[in-house]
Amino acid sequence: xxxxxxxxxxxxxxxxxxxxxxHAFDIPAPAADAPLAAKSGSETIVLAGGCFWGIQAVFQHLxxxxxxxxxxxxxxAATANYAAVSSGxxxxxxxxxxxxxxxQITVGQILRIFFxxxxxxxxxxxxxxxxxxxxxxxxxFSSPExxxxxxxxxxxxxxxxxxxDPIVTQVAPLQKxxxxxxxxxNYATLHPNSPYIIINDAPKVEALRKQxxxxxxxx
Numbered sequence: 579x580x581x582x583x584x585x586x587x588x589x590x591x592x593x594x595x596x597x598x599x600x601h602a603f604d605i606p607a608p609a610a611d612a613p614l615a616a617k618s619g620s621e622t623i624v625l626a627g628g629c630f631w632g633i634q635a636v637f638q639h640l641x642x643x644x645x646x647x648x649x650x651x652x653x654x655a656a657t658a659n660y661a662a663v664s665s666g667x668x669x670x671x672x673x674x675x676x677x678x679x680x681x682q683i684t685v686g687q688i689l690r691i692f693f694x695x696x697x698x699x700x701x702x703x704x705x706x707x708x709x710x711x712x713x714x715x716x717x718x719f720s721s722p723e724x725x726x727x728x729x730x731x732x733x734x735x736x737x738x739x740x741x742x743d744p745i746v747t748q749v750a751p752l753q754k755x756x757x758x759x760x761x762x763x764n765y766a767t768l769h770p771n772s773p774y775i776i777i778n779d780a781p782k783v784e785a786l787r788k789q790x791x792x793x794x795x796x797x
Contacts, residue, residue: 602695602785608731611686618681624718626671627697628705632779633674635766636696639797642683647675648758658756666710695785700743718752
């Protein structure tokens with residue numbers, strides 16, 4: 579999320595740095611997944627895959643998700659702020675805390691969206707125009723079930739060789755999630771005309787709408 583690029587030449591210079599349209603793959607559903615819960619409830623999983631603006635935007639448009647909050651995971655409280663995290667030295671990853679109703683959507687379905695349209699899981703410590711460990715791909719699980727589903731799904735997808743390169747997504751226990759600053763929240767919704775959002779994040783939401791119409795909602 580290199581803000582210094584956003585205003586340059588009204589996006590012309592940004593174009594030179596950005597990747598082409600958002601990563602999107604037609605990937606299979608997980609072979610092993612949790613069943614839909616019998617009753618409504620609340621469960622969370624934290625996902626990281628580049629700038630949290632785009633990850634948040636995707637999951638804000640996913641049916642069954644009740645909340646998607648941008649924040650920082652993988653580091654300490656003292657450095658859980660944009661200035662420290664953007665240095666790449668804090669240990670955090672820009673992340674999104676996804677809260678969902680397990681009677682409406684499964685962990686596996688959430689991960690399928692994460693791998694299919696939200697980011698490219700084969701990019702190591704980068705995503706599109708963004709570079710650094712703070713942009714790494716990671717799944718921070720909050721239960722042994724989530725850990726197993728994530729690990730099994732990565733093995734399944736790697737076996738298909740659908741990406742061409744191996745998945746580098748980390749699967750790690752969630753220690754702590756720190757919500758990001760207010761100005762980082764709902765950024766794609768509040769700044770739809772930002773060149774960064776137009777080039778990098780809006781195509782992800784559009785890919786969700788086209789590839790998974792049954793799971794998409796306007797928000």
